[in-house]
Amino acid sequence: MSLLARLAPHLPYVRRYARALTGDQSTGDNYVRVALEALAAGERQLSESMTPRVALYHVFHAIWCTTGANLESSDQSLESFGDASRRLLKIAPRSRQAFLLTSLEGFTPSEAAQILDTDVSEVEQLIAAAQAEIDAELATEVLIIEDEPVIAADIEALVRELGHRITGVAATHDEAVKLAGDQRPGLVLADxxxxxxxxxxxxxKDILKQFDVPVIFITAFPERLLTGERPEPTFLITKPFQPETVKAAIGQALFFHPARDRHAA
Known part of the structure; x- marks a missing residue:
């Protein structure tokens, strides 16, 4: 199988990663192009100890690290990017890489460690550092839809620990819609x-008819949402949940939701 055939299924995703990492599509595409040219010329090789996708990101990472800002236009500034990109670019580069590899690209910490030439422990530390920066900047109002008081209290404590504010806790459909109408939330956590x-x-569904807001479902019945029909929820956490999983999902939902910047404005 040719090199292009092996890598073709993964190219759209490494381009997406490059775009998020650099904050700009053309700059990201330049890095991907240079990585592919290095592979074609034999200057870089795909590691046989890695899966093709991990190996491709590993080569891209090596190119990005060695070229630094050489491929970025000299007149670029943070003001030229959207708010989400500006937030990303404020994060230290290595933490930014670990965060994007795991949250955007779906790599495990172990795979991210291979890509970054480090160990799982450092990847987890880098992700935690990025998450802390994101949480501090994205504080918002959160509506919790949960009918079990103990679980609702646990979720509320997690949300407050991250610096967010609670607009209310709803145990029924009507309560949830009313609370959302009374005070628009920046995030919904729903059973x-x-x-x-x-x-x-x-x-x-009724809340989203009023305004666009990121939603995380936390449920003991994930099969009711994972039906194969579209759209399916981007963020779905199964009960019983791990606190760190909920915290990470909150940061990612707020960071990547397209309406976040418009609501913040």
Missing amino acids: IQLADGSSGIDAV
């Missing part, structure tokens, strides 16, 4: 099955 037999899914 599926609610106290009076109503649906958290329906509550979220």
Whole structure:
């Protein structure tokens, strides 16, 4: 199989990563182009100990690190980027890489460690550092839709620990829609099955009719959302949940949601 055939399925994703890493599509594409040229010329090789996708990102990372800012235009400044890109570019480069590899590209910490030529422990530290910066900047109002008081209290504590504010805790569909209408949330954390037999899914649909807001479903019934039909939720956490999983999902949902900047403005 030719080199191009091996890498073709992964090229759109490494371009996406490069764009997010640099904050600019043309700059990101330049890095990808140089990485592919290095592979074609034999200056770089795909590691046989890695999967093709991990190996491609590993080569891209090596090119990005060695060329530094040489491929970036001299007149670029943070003001030329959107808010999400500016937030990313403020994060230290290595933390930015670890965060994007795991949150945007879906690599495991172990795979990210291979790509970054480090160990899992450092990757986890880098992700935590990036997450802390993101959480501090993205503080917002959060609506919790959860009918079990103990679980609701646990989620509320996690949300407050991250520096966010609670607009309310709803146990039913009607409560959730009313609370959202009274004070627009910047994030919704929703269960599926609610106290009076109503649906958290329906509550979220009705809230999204009013305004665009990121949603994280936290549920013991993930199969009700993972039906194969589109759209499916981007963020879905299964109960019982790990606190760190919820914290990471909150940061990612706020960071990457396209309406975040418009709401913040």
